Amino acid sequence: MSDITLNAAAANPEATPRNPPVATTGPIAWVRENLFSGWLSTAVTLLLGYLIIRSVVGFVDWAFINAIWSVPVVNGVAQTQSCRELHGAGACWAVVTEKHRFMLFGTYPYDEHWRPAIVCVLFVALYIVSAMRRFWNWTLIPIWAVMLTLIGILMWGGVFGLSYVPQERWGGLPITLILATFGLAFAFPLSILVALGRRSNLPAIKVLCVLYVELIRGVPLISLLFMASVMFPLFLPEGMNIDKLLRAQIAIILFAGAYLAEVVRGGLQALPKGQYEAADAMGLTYWQKTGLIILPQALRLVIPPLVNTFIGFFKDTSLVLIIGIFDLLTAGKTAIVEPAWQGFGVEVYVFVGLIYLVFCFAMSKYSQALETDLNRHSRR
């Protein structure tokens, strides 16, 4: 066998690898192979191409060419006549131009809008820092503590010469970011504990965790929010009142925790038994084993479903609108209640949707990068 190889090599000493035939590579070959490989494929390509071009042209016409970017305001009332005369042929971005501050910050006092604006920037900075692996250690905890204190001070005020703004007046994007950030920041550790608890050898803990997950998963988030806003106060002693936002926040944490726990449990189950045994055999304690061996591997296995759930919950925070909390979506909805702006919902929802999209798309891209980065070394 080895003789044959040797002979072949000797007969053709400078056998260099040849390039594949030109006709099978390159862009033209790709197009021919994938788009025009037969009459059916050609027909489908042409049809889809036509539809795509048509809708892109239509959208550009609507969103840019025929669009109206601002309207005159007389005595505080926007003159939307020009927008209405378009009859839908062009977008009336004037509603966004006029109302964007209300949509972003809700009923927060107009002159103080710089405060929630800084809060939004702080949140984004917090996400960026938390996303960097270099900060994945104990320093992250003080960073979060400082950031959240700053955010609290800016939103409430009442100190350092900032005027006090009660929570009822908060609204818009900061509310969405608060609900999502706190929701996931608490739900994620909770879910890890619950997932570990479900695999515990202690029956009491196991039963408790199973009950929690099954009960919470069994009810819609909306009903949990209703319970938090309507029923929960009934159980509290008279005169004591927990902030409505906090109640919604707790409902979201509990709900997200149950879902994430199942995702994490999937990762725990996917780890080979040998990893647990090797850790046990070297004498690591339960928490050392869990923190150093099991979780780092289990969590990176479930990054895609984890981020999927994160993204889902980021958007689900908008359900708080049913209990009258003024998040981004509610603020958008409220903006078009004003008679002058009625009928321009599409523009508002496109604007609000874009904001959600930016955050969710960033999460999605980040998770992909993280996944490749973390799995660089493991051949699974």
Place this chain on the structure above:
Amino acid sequence: MPGAPAAGAGPHVMHNNVLGHDNDMSAAIETGGFVASAVRTDAPPAIVMDKVNKWFGALHVLRDVDLQVAAGERVVVCGPSGSGKSTMIRCINRLETHQEGRILVDGVELSDDVRALDAIRREVGMVFQSFNLFPHLSILENCTLAPIWVRKMPKKQAEELAMEYLTRVKIPEQAKKFPGQLSGGQQQRVAIARALCMKPKIMLFDEPTSALDPEMIKEVLDTMVMLAAEGMTMICVTHEMGFARQVADRVVFMDRGEVVESGTPDQVFNDPKTERLKLFLSQILRGH
């Protein structure tokens, strides 16, 4: 496996192999003689198993297992698949719990007492068939983990120790790589180094070469021979007869959860007393 390269080598050659006349490893004993016995009969026994019984559900996997291993003794355990070899050595560091009988490791009885268990796991290193390295940690981190977290050793000192053992198993240059980038033989040598970093008194091996490609078996066996030469107390489940002949003070044959025969490699391989052992020996000869 030593002496088993050629497809054409027939049963005759293999038989010689078992008898230890046509084997480079056995030759090493005769020439080098560096694997001389280190059994210390004066010291208390390293491991005592006294009438140990274990069931998996209704399945009786260990039946009245009695086994004493002296400090410095090297014991090779063999037997058909499913005979309870793994279960037995996994009971020694309590990866499995036994239900009846007593197990003493280094004088400490295994029980539900967590502190006794911690003490025992520090003294007993284990090497698995499937290596079980931690794929998310580098080779060096795999080795320093237990010294740092269990022995509370400073990181720098742990790294020096790890490099020392990685040098001993002849792969110091791989320290910065990850397990997935190494060959099976290299991974298993890392696993051995990782266990040694805890400076255990006893090493358990559960078929350390069974998951390896033939050309990598020797490098792992060589490492184990080196360890044996240093006087490590070892229990090794393996079917590598050449290795058993070269290093074992005693060979234990298990079948259906029982220790059926036990004696020097010569007694067990050349002069089997029971039908079960004769059958087993004839089967592994045919199997190879």
